[in-house]
Amino acid sequence: MKAWLGKSKILFLLGILTLVLTGCGRENLTAFIPKGYGAETTMNLIILTTVVMLFVFLIVMVVYIIVLFRFRRKKGQEDYVPKQIEGNKTLETVWTIIPIILVIIIAVPTTIATFDLASEAGSNEDDAINIDVTGKQFWWHFDYNDGDIQTSQDMYIPVGKKVYLHLLSDDVIHSFWVPSISGKMDVNPDNENTMYIEANEEGVYWGKCAELCGPSHSKMDFKVIAVSPDKYDEWVEDMQNVDPDAEPEDAVAQEGKELFDENNCIACHAIGDKPAGQGPNLTNYGNRTEFAGVLDPTKDNLVDWIMDPETIKPGNKMTGNYPDVSEDDAEKIAEYLMQLKDTEVTPDSVK
Numbered sequence: 001m002k003a004w005l006g007k008s009k010i011l012f013l014l015g016i017l018t019l020v021l022t023g024c025g026r027e028n029l030t031a032f033i034p035k036g037y038g039a040e041t042t043m044n045l046i047i048l049t050t051v052v053m054l055f056v057f058l059i060v061m062v063v064y065i066i067v068l069f070r071f072r073r074k075k076g077q078e079d080y081v082p083k084q085i086e087g088n089k090t091l092e093t094v095w096t097i098i099p100i101i102l103v104i105i106i107a108v109p110t111t112i113a114t115f116d117l118a119s120e121a122g123s124n125e126d127d128a129i130n131i132d133v134t135g136k137q138f139w140w141h142f143d144y145n146d147g148d149i150q151t152s153q154d155m156y157i158p159v160g161k162k163v164y165l166h167l168l169s170d171d172v173i174h175s176f177w178v179p180s181i182s183g184k185m186d187v188n189p190d191n192e193n194t195m196y197i198e199a200n201e202e203g204v205y206w207g208k209c210a211e212l213c214g215p216s217h218s219k220m221d222f223k224v225i226a227v228s229p230d231k232y233d234e235w236v237e238d239m240q241n242v243d244p245d246a247e248p249e250d251a252v253a254q255e256g257k258e259l260f261d262e263n264n265c266i267a268c269h270a271i272g273d274k275p276a277g278q279g280p281n282l283t284n285y286g287n288r289t290e291f292a293g294v295l296d297p298t299k300d301n302l303v304d305w306i307m308d309p310e311t312i313k314p315g316n317k318m319t320g321n322y323p324d325v326s327e328d329d330a331e332k333i334a335e336y337l338m339q340l341k342d343t344e345v346t347p348d349s350v351k
């Protein structure tokens with residue numbers, strides 16, 4: 001009775017866990033609803049291996065059940081020892097060859113897909129998009145075509161085109177993962193890894209760091225925003241023409257810009273075509289989907305962040321590296337940053 005209670009408890013817990021965990025997925029954060037070439041290829045491999053596995057499982061179970069009933073000990077056979085046989089050549093051959101065939105069925109498409117998804121062919125073409133991706137504790141920098149465009153956190157790409165990524169870390173090992181579009185790739189400090197991504201339809205796709213990299217690893221989110229080729233061209237042109245010194249229109253934001261300069265925020269946070277600094281490049285900040293990885297880009301959240309980033313994102317590189325800012329000043333800086341909208345091509349334009 002006691003053992004059964006234990007089992008029912010475990011079953012109950014498993015049931016609850018299944019129920020709760022099935023709610024974890026988001027449409028644009030799951031490998032099971034592929035929206036890109038890499039994710040589709042991976043999904044096909046998942047289906048193939050599952051079918052092969054089920055095939056083996058079913059055959060083994062059928063044989064197991066037949067043997068269980070057909071050859072069980074019957075009444076009056078308590079001392080009966082069945083005839084001992086071994087070394088049936090046909091059987092040995094069959095159950096050696098079948099697994100080899102199954103492994104080949106899995107290995108060939110997997111190998112082809114692995115080489116295909118790592119292919120750099122095309123990255124040297126004139127109109128190729130190459131992005132240097134830098135992983136940093138705990139955010140991402142994106143440098144398009146050797147300094148053509150610099151931005152952070154929101155990566156814009158055109159639908160239906162291969163985008164070649166060159167991944168390198170500035171500190172510890174991270175892992176670049178946009179489940180809806182492609183598989184994971186390690187981002188190492190000392191050797192560049194490459195991959196390409198290709199989105200099939202417009203959308204805002206969630207990206208995650210998939211390698212434990214410090215206290216705020218779970219907050220190292222980013223987005224890949226896939227837009228139509230026309231909108232992408234528009235975005236590129238707008239981003240290439242950003243004026244980092246542009247004066248904001250309203251007075252509060254102007255004061256904010258002055259405070260931003262006075263407090264030397266610019267030393268870490270570049271605006272315009274500057275390489276990755278200590279903190280995220282803030283070009284086009286006003287159009288970000290989120291900031292600090294996980295916060296809604298509201299003014300209140302931004303003020304909270306400027307005043308006390310450590311509570312929000314433990315272990316970040318901003319804490320302690322800038323002068324104290326009053327709430328009043330933080331509000332003005334927030335106002336300035338939120339007005340940094342350098343293009344009409346925004347995440348909202350693809351929703």
Ligand code: CUA
Nearest residue numbers: 174209213217
């Ligand atoms: Cu970067 Cu986890």
